Amino acid sequence: MTKIDEKNIENKLRQVIETVDVANALTEPLTATIDSLLKTSAAKMNSEEASVLIRHGSEGDLLFLCAIGKVADKIVGLRLPAGKGIAGFVFSSGQPIAVSDVGEEESFYAEVDKKTGYSTETVLATPLIYSGNVIGVLEYVNRVGFAPYEPFTPEEMELAAIYADTIAGIVNAYESASLFKDLSKRILSEEDSSSFSDIQNWLKKLRNTTHHKDMIELAILVYEISHRGEAERNLCKEILNSIVNFTDNNLDSKFSRL
């Protein structure tokens, strides 16, 4: 590969990364704001866990978008089938409800509890309504402290409806930003294939090399480290830069380092 080709591919790769960055920059502050609202509202509601579920697909399924509490990491990304459980009902009916004595049976949130190891005992679920449409569900689960938990009160139900009103606006913005994110991904992978054909060819070539598996593993490692926090990201960058500087003179081209 000539120096000019490499420069060309490098520029286009930068474009790809910048586009993905812009898309992420649109959604991440929104989920961070929802997390922050969940923390504030859960404290006010004296609730141990809180989560926001959004519509997923056209069949009425729900997806945990954000959560706070002990099992937040395990909940985010879980899907609930249409119409199932309290959240499913609240989503399809638009009616808020509070349920207590859930612990009497296994059937209630068995699937979610099985995956998280958590025990759901009392729930308050309220719909997220934007422009007359139900776009998700806000849930508060259990109380701070130990079971048996006090049921959620009618006053807390009204308070939850106010939080839901604010969160619904942010969820709507998140959905719009996600559309842009999906669109940019599609543009990069299909629609603008002529412009990015160099990169695609380069990736194809890369997959045929014996180094490919190693490189994928390295990429996954970097990806995992980069999601552990800012300190870990900085440390990772420093180490990688040191390696790059050390080996710079021994490599043929800047691009083959990838």
Add this chain to the structure above:
Amino acid sequence: MTQLRQFSINSDWKSGAGKGVRIAIIDSGVDKNHQDLEGKIDKSYEAKRDNNKIIFEETDRGDTAGHGTACAGIISRIAPKAKLSSIRVLGSGGLGDGHAFLAGLEFAVNEKFNVINLSLGTTKPQFAPPLHDLLDRAYQSGCIVVAAANNFPQPSFPSVFSSSLISVSKNSETDYFNFGFKFGEIIELTAPGVNVKTTWLNNGHRKLTGNSFACPHIVGIIALLLEKYPKMTPFEVKTALYSIAISNQKQKN
């Protein structure tokens, strides 16, 4: 031409059990195998899409959410001899939108149920005019529709309509005969809806809070009234309820 008539009620209606009264529960379905509901569910229908139409067929599928079963438990506790039917418009299969809800209500009106429990609503304004027309039709044909209010700043249809249906919000009372009345407010009747213990899926029970559970209390009360006074019109039922509620409040004070 129907003659205008005077009517009055005695408190003996309270000893009834809702015998002969047909009630439709438009909701997530009802688990008719629940031990507390055995023999009390007359028919179960389910909404299905047939090309561009929504049709209703008899079904054995019960309830996946629990909400309809909870409403049925409340009604049958007050009116154990009423004939309950489930019209499922919520649940899997992409249903649960305003169209299925509207179609379910139309089906219930056409089937001439005496009372319809509507612990549901929609905030979509495009459904307001057809719902209004349908409720007028129900009112004129003698079908009493009871709807739950919602807790939001946005209006929920049909509960905000005041003429042709009865709307209910929750109170913290435990005695279902002790329902209340708030004249001048959009939602005029209040009934128990806080920590109400009722039937749930898998032969279980739950304590539930929400306007959804105030609505079936009033449906149960209407079943008792209709057993004693089967010729009462929707207007008379509404008037009787207001009158009883005011008398409840006077006794309280």
